[in-house]
């Protein structure tokens with residue numbers, strides 16, 4: 001696989017709101033190195049096809065090796081924390097994302113490039129600031145899905161997709177934000193296709 005024939009069309013850059021991972025009935029566990037910032041964290045950079053399907057687990061011969069990203073670990077701990085239980089140092093989350101999704105991008109970026117690219121995108125895309133500029137804050141209040149999407153579009157220039165989950169009481173809430181990135185991993189684009197799944201028209205933005 002090489003060049004324009006590499007096996008995917010674009011990326012979803014997926015960010016998660018930790019408050020929405022944690023206030024579910026299953027709960028969450030903070031990393032062993034402490035509570036992450038009250039900010040969006042990276043979930044993954046996911047190669048996707050324009051028809052909505054996606055490749056996964058593309059190269060079992062190129063498994064995650066934390067030694068290749070030692071210089072990024074400190075930034076990854078802050079920007080790509082795992083909230084899954086039991087508590088971990090987050091490397092198992094990074095390993096899962098590289099093995100499942102990252103190996104499908106290896107025609108364009110190696111392991112170090114993949115994590116560096118995700119961190120670069122994260123630093124360029126300040127979702128919390130875009131939302132707060134529109135008066136949308138993580139304070140357990142409910143906000144209109146339309147207003148949330150408009151605020152992010154004003155910030156990034158492109159309409160995002162919002163994935164909701166449910167809190168322990170069954171309320172839909174802002175869980176993940178999908179931003180589309182070109183094949184090279186550098187330019188924000190209009191999404192060729194959107195995911196699916198339900199949100200209410202008014203959704204909770206929980207504290208963290």
Ligand code: 5GP
Pocket residue numbers: 012046047048052053054055100195
């Ligand atoms: P879920 O079933 O919870 O929506 O997704 C489970 C996992 O499947 C995600 O965390 C991600 O690894 C993968 N996944 C789900 N939807 C998509 C998609 O549209 N594109 C890609 N590339 N991966 C997805």
Ligand code: 5GP
Pocket residue numbers: 016021043044081082083084092093096097100
């Ligand atoms: P996906 O396949 O959905 O990209 O990745 C989800 C996998 O990563 C699941 O096995 C989940 O347990 C694990 N994981 C570890 N930490 C986190 C986290 O903070 N958020 C999410 N959504 N999944 C996590």
Ligand code: 5GP
Pocket residue numbers: 145149160161162163164196197198199200201
């Ligand atoms: P429309 O295309 O008219 O904005 O929305 C069509 C349907 O998709 C409506 O039910 C709307 O609530 C839902 N929808 C629109 N945008 C999103 C989104 O970003 N996330 C989710 N989960 N549903 C959305």
